Amino acid sequence: MKIYTNENNTATLKLLIAANLAGKKVELKNASFGDDVFAGPRTLPLLEVDEELSFFSSNAAAEYLFPVLDLSGNGQCHQMQEWEATRLQPAVSAVLSTKSPSSELKQALHSNLVTVDKLLATHKYILGDKLSAADISIWSTVYPLYFNADLKEQYTREFTNIARWSQELASAKAIQDALNQWNGSPNGPFAPLCALGAPQIPSLAAAVGSPVEEVTGPSPEEIETAKDNWLNGLGRLQPPLKQEKIVLPVKGRKNVLITSALPYVNNVPHLGNIIGCVLSADIFARYCRLCDHNTLYICGTDEYGTATETKAIEEGLTPKQICDKYFEIHNTVYRWFNIGFDYFGRTSTKEQTEISQKMFLKLRDNGFVGSQSVDQLLCENCNRFLADRFVEGTCPHPGCQYDNARGDQCDRCGKLINAVELVAPRCKLCGHAPTVLASEQLFIQLDQLEPSLRSWIASHEGLWSPAARAVCRAWLREPLRPRAVTRDLKWGVPVPVPGYENKVFYVWFDAPIGYLSITQNATKQYEKWWKPDKEFDVTLYQFMAKDNVPFHTIMFPATLIGINEGHVLVKHLFATEYLNYEEGKFSKSRGVGVFGTDAQDTGIPSDVWRFYLASIRPETSDSSFSWTELGTRNNSELLNNLGNFCHRSLSFCANSFKGKVPEIKPTDADYELMALINREVAAYVQNMEKGRLRDALKHVMSISRLGNQHMQSEQPWVLLKGSEEDRTRGATAIGVCCQAVALLCALLTPYVPGACRKLREQLGVDAGQLRINPLNPSFIQYLPRGHVIGKPEPLFTKLEPDMLDKLRAKFAGTQTERAAVNGDAAPVSVAQLEAAVGDKVRQLKASTKDKAVWQPEVDKLLALKKQLAAAQATCLNSSSGGTVGDLEKAVADQGEKVRKLKASTKDKAVWQPEVTKLLDLKKQLASLQAQGNAASAASESVAELEKAISVQGDKVRKLKASTKDKSVWQPEVNVLLDLKKRLAGLQVKN
Numbered sequence: 001m002k003i004y005t006n007e008n009n010t011a012t013l014k015l016l017i018a019a020n021l022a023g024k025k026v027e028l029k030n031a032s033f034g035d036d037v038f039a040g041p042r043t044l045p046l047l048e049v050d051e052e053l054s055f056f057s058s059n060a061a062a063e064y065l066f067p068v069l070d071l072s073g074n075g076q077c078h079q080m081q082e083w084e085a086t087r088l089q090p091a092v093s094a095v096l097s098t099k100s101p102s103s104e105l106k107q108a109l110h111s112n113l114v115t116v117d118k119l120l121a122t123h124k125y126i127l128g129d130k131l132s133a134a135d136i137s138i139w140s141t142v143y144p145l146y147f148n149a150d151l152k153e154q155y156t157r158e159f160t161n162i163a164r165w166s167q168e169l170a171s172a173k174a175i176q177d178a179l180n181q182w183n184g185s186p187n188g189p190f191a192p193l194c195a196l197g198a199p200q201i202p203s204l205a206a207a208v209g210s211p212v213e214e215v216t217g218p219s220p221e222e223i224e225t226a227k228d229n230w231l232n233g234l235g236r237l238q239p240p241l242k243q244e245k246i247v248l249p250v251k252g253r254k255n256v257l258i259t260s261a262l263p264y265v266n267n268v269p270h271l272g273n274i275i276g277c278v279l280s281a282d283i284f285a286r287y288c289r290l291c292d293h294n295t296l297y298i299c300g301t302d303e304y305g306t307a308t309e310t311k312a313i314e315e316g317l318t319p320k321q322i323c324d325k326y327f328e329i330h331n332t333v334y335r336w337f338n339i340g341f342d343y344f345g346r347t348s349t350k351e352q353t354e355i356s357q358k359m360f361l362k363l364r365d366n367g368f369v370g371s372q373s374v375d376q377l378l379c380e381n382c383n384r385f386l387a388d389r390f391v392e393g394t395c396p397h398p399g400c401q402y403d404n405a406r407g408d409q410c411d412r413c414g415k416l417i418n419a420v421e422l423v424a425p426r427c428k429l430c431g432h433a434p435t436v437l438a439s440e441q442l443f444i445q446l447d448q449l450e451p452s453l454r455s456w457i458a459s460h461e462g463l464w465s466p467a468a469r470a471v472c473r474a475w476l477r478e479p480l481r482p483r484a485v486t487r488d489l490k491w492g493v494p495v496p497v498p499g500y501e502n503k504v505f506y507v508w509f510d511a512p513i514g515y516l517s518i519t520q521n522a523t524k525q526y527e528k529w530w531k532p533d534k535e536f537d538v539t540l541y542q543f544m545a546k547d548n549v550p551f552h553t554i555m556f557p558a559t560l561i562g563i564n565e566g567h568v569l570v571k572h573l574f575a576t577e578y579l580n581y582e583e584g585k586f587s588k589s590r591g592v593g594v595f596g597t598d599a600q601d602t603g604i605p606s607d608v609w610r611f612y613l614a615s616i617r618p619e620t621s622d623s624s625f626s627w628t629e630l631g632t633r634n635n636s637e638l639l640n641n642l643g644n645f646c647h648r649s650l651s652f653c654a655n656s657f658k659g660k661v662p663e664i665k666p667t668d669a670d671y672e673l674m675a676l677i678n679r680e681v682a683a684y685v686q687n688m689e690k691g692r693l694r695d696a697l698k699h700v701m702s703i704s705r706l707g708n709q710h711m712q713s714e715q716p717w718v719l720l721k722g723s724e725e726d727r728t729r730g731a732t733a734i735g736v737c738c739q740a741v742a743l744l745c746a747l748l749t750p751y752v753p754g755a756c757r758k759l760r761e762q763l764g765v766d767a768g769q770l771r772i773n774p775l776n777p778s779f780i781q782y783l784p785r786g787h788v789i790g791k792p793e794p795l796f797t798k799l800e801p802d803m804l805d806k807l808r809a810k811f812a813g814t815q816t817e818r819a820a821v822n823g824d825a826a827p828v829s830v831a832q833l834e835a836a837v838g839d840k841v842r843q844l845k846a847s848t849k850d851k852a853v854w855q856p857e858v859d860k861l862l863a864l865k866k867q868l869a870a871a872q873a874t875c876l877n878s879s880s881g882g883t884v885g886d887l888e889k890a891v892a893d894q895g896e897k898v899r900k901l902k903a904s905t906k907d908k909a910v911w912q913p914e915v916t917k918l919l920d921l922k923k924q925l926a927s928l929q930a931q932g933n934a935a936s937a938a939s940e941s942v943a944e945l946e947k948a949i950s951v952q953g954d955k956v957r958k959l960k961a962s963t964k965d966k967s968v969w970q971p972e973v974n975v976l977l978d979l980k981k982r983l984a985g986l987q988v989k990n
């Protein structure tokens with residue numbers, strides 16, 4: 001037998017001790033990931049028994065080496081080992097591998113040691129008076145703590161029971177021999193935990209907690225039900241739905257309409273946006289499809305309003321150009337994240353204008369619109385009314401008077417501000433003092449709609465998430481007042497009322513109308529979803545974070561109630577709290593945090609991001625993204641728990657049964673296991689139905705844990721070498737585990753669709769075979785008798801702490817600061833620089849008068865501005881980086897690359913970034929050609945343009961015929977439209 005290890009791996013110590021206690025000889029071999037020993041997950045230590053049998057879970061390996069170490073006979077030892085592997089070990093590892101561990105990390109470890117110490121206060125060993133595998137596992141794991149001088153002293157003093165037990169074990173011969181082998185390995189003496197094979201680190205939350213949870217066994221009724229469902233459950237699934245591109249409501253089915261908040265195009269979406277809306281809605285939509293509900297999932301970009309205008313000014317583009325640019329970026333990011341919208345649209349469409357205007361006029365005709373004069377700030381220099389975020393000045397609140405307060409809120413005292421009350425206001429764009437000017441605006445009369453709205457809320461809020469209820473209740477603490485729904489802006493839906501021609505709707509009036517107009521872009525019959533006939537059971541689910549709640553529970557429902565045309569109102573509003581970034585906050589406008597494109601650049605698969613974001617979804621309070629925890633969740637949950645179980649089960653089936661799922665002859669113990677699994681499946685469904693996606697995920701992972709425990713306690717590798725009866729039991733164990741893998745594959749599809757697709761291939765089933773019955777959720781036989789599986793492959797790989805440290809450093813600061821450091825200065829604007837560094841400077845100046853403190857930041861700002869000016873000059877000189885000829889060649893080369901990639905793989909995630917590059921190049925080319933054309937416009941003839949239009953029209957037709965992917969042909973359509981415009985212009989001139 002061989003143990004493959006890397007240096008300082010305490011899990012290897014476990015194996016050596018177990019082997020010594022059992023008197024078994026093992027050979028210790030050094031390994032690295034370049035070696036050819038990893039048939040399963042790439043994790044160390046790896047115990048190789050023979051060609052067919054290897055263990056990559058150290059506890060499983062230790063138990064194989066010395067099976068009698070589980071003396072408890074009641075599974076306690078397994079539970080304790082599970083706790084050691086998923087809670088204690090990660091906490092130890094996190095503290096030892098972090099230079100200056102946070103108090104949260106230390107606290108997590110401390111609580112775990114308290115637990116161990118308490119157990120040892122009443123018993124000689126962890127589980128009683130006899131040594132067990134739990135002692136070996138825990139001892140090996142806490143051992144390195146005593147190599148750290150500070151920790152050793154503290155822990156010896158504080159945990160006297162651990163100290164006593166630890167010394168006693170250390171003096172045992174088997175352990176001393178193991179230590180000699182371990183320390184004497186060619187890697188030399190012990191150093192702090194190293195990355196490679198150090199076992200896994202689960203969540204910090206998981207690192208704290210009681211190791212042995214009391215689980216009551218299943219009742220006779222639960223066992224009966226489990227048996228019945230196991231035998232008959234498959235036949236009770238609903239017939240599968242027909243797969244259509246855009247489904248319409250169907251009679252006799254649950255019709256589920258799902259919307260995700262529509263992200264602004266003011267930047268690339270960050271991880272907070274992603275879990276706050278699109279990903280949560282996607283997980284839920286995939287769950288609904290798993291349940292065979294007729295499901296439509298709609299989303300798109302929210303393109304109007306000051307967020308877009310601000311970004312346009314920052315980037316020196318028009319709002320329309322910003323929308324086009326960021327729509328593509330959002331689209332690409334969401335595709336990479338595997339967000340399966342039924343349709344992803346945008347709000348700057350003619351449908352949006354038509355529906356918004358129509359709805360508004362109906363609201364007005366029904367008597368719920370009034371007008372009022374509002375004081376506003378006008379910058380005469382820029383010739384525009386200033387939205388709140390375009391003004392700053394001195395805070396009007398007595399005692400504060402901070403001179404850099406924003407138009408909506410003061411950063412120093414935190415109070416809300418009405419922009420016209422700012423003392424000495426100045427335009428943020430040009431610095432001029434604006435004047436106050438009265439302007440007439442239209443208001444929705446929320447006060448009149450209030451009684452109906454309150455009674456609707458009272459009958460629905462019970463189905464909303466806690467954050468949704470809390471925000472809505474806070475709004476209803478005071479009587480509702482009329483709210484302005486128009487603005488003096490240019491970029492938005494025009495107000496269709498005489499006298500208001502120069503105004504647009506407030507973005508929050510028309511954003512939720514975007515759900516309807518985007519559906520209309522998907523299907524002309526959109527009203528079947530949004531104004532359903534009574535006989536169709538349509539339920540609307542909406543996903544967003546807490547800041548969006550007032551608009552979805554007050555403003556929009558009030559609008560629909562006022563219109564009174566039978567629109568469907570939200571039934572389940574699943575709002576989250578906020579996701580924060582490490583110690584701070586995500587910010588799209590300031591560019592702080594990890595953004596969708598960054599996630600893509602890390603090389604970490606999108607499924608890992610999805611899984612991690614779902615597992616920290618801020619459901620009950622704000623939560624934080626942490627790089628360490630990302631590694632922890634991947635390594636402990638995906639790799640060690642789930643990956644381990646799936647790979648072991650399928651490998652046994654492949655190696656010992658030639659891939660044919662063995663016949664299952666369930667015993668009472670098997671039905672008990674099924675009943676326990678059924679509890680988890682039921683809890684999964686219950687949580688999903690309430691929009692508690694994070695909690696639902698926990699229950700799936702518990703199924704995998706139960707599977708691992710089952711494998712451990714059944715020990716099929718022993719049974720398969722035993723009597724006929726033993727072999728039948730061994731075969732049953734493998735069969736049950738393979739069926740459990742199929743169940744896991746079904747339940748996890750909403751979270752990790754990519755990995756589940758691979759797992760389905762390994763299982764040899766298609767998605768349609770893995771559905772669930774939400775009315776009777778249970779473990780059923782997904783794999784038919786005699787089914788042959790495919791080739792087992794590891795699903796996940798380990799994330800190394802080193803790599804995560806590098807990523808943490810790489811994504812520190814703001815996007816602007818990062819761009820400056822990386823020398824990617826082109827997209828950086830003065831406004832962005834000011835946002836990044838200026839805020840910091842202002843904060844520092846406000847907090848101290850000490851110039852020595854803030855001067856370095858000011859210097860940094862100046863340096864960055866210089867860099868910017870230089871970069872801009874370079875851009876101008878190089879005229880978009882090349883001639884038309886250069887760009888044409890680049891487009892041709894890139895096109896070739898894309899064609900080759902597409903031919904080599906169907907995996908869109910592989911070729912999509914290259915397609916995006918190609919589109920970008922084409923855009924640059926089109927713009928350069930347009931510049932050239934503009935320059936030669938004088939010499940341009942109608943005939944030439946007509947010819948160009950005909951050639952371009954042909955190109956568009958061919959492209960449209962070859963693909964439905966709008967992102968491919970849209971740039972060419974834009975070129976065509978541009979040509980047509982020029983022709984029209986020329987014809988008018990002539």
Ligand SMILES: Nc1ncnc2c1ncn2[C@@H]1O[C@H](COP(=O)(O)OC(=O)[C@@H](N)CCS)[C@@H](O)[C@H]1O
Nearest residue numbers: 261262263264272273276277302511544545578579
């Ligand atoms: N830090 C955050 N954590 C979770 N969810 C967040 C966070 N910050 C924002 N959000 C949610 O993301 C979406 C999109 O936000 P965005 O600002 O791009 O757009 C809007 O809020 C509106 N365009 C929505 C119109 S329907 C949103 O749900 C935020 O709540």
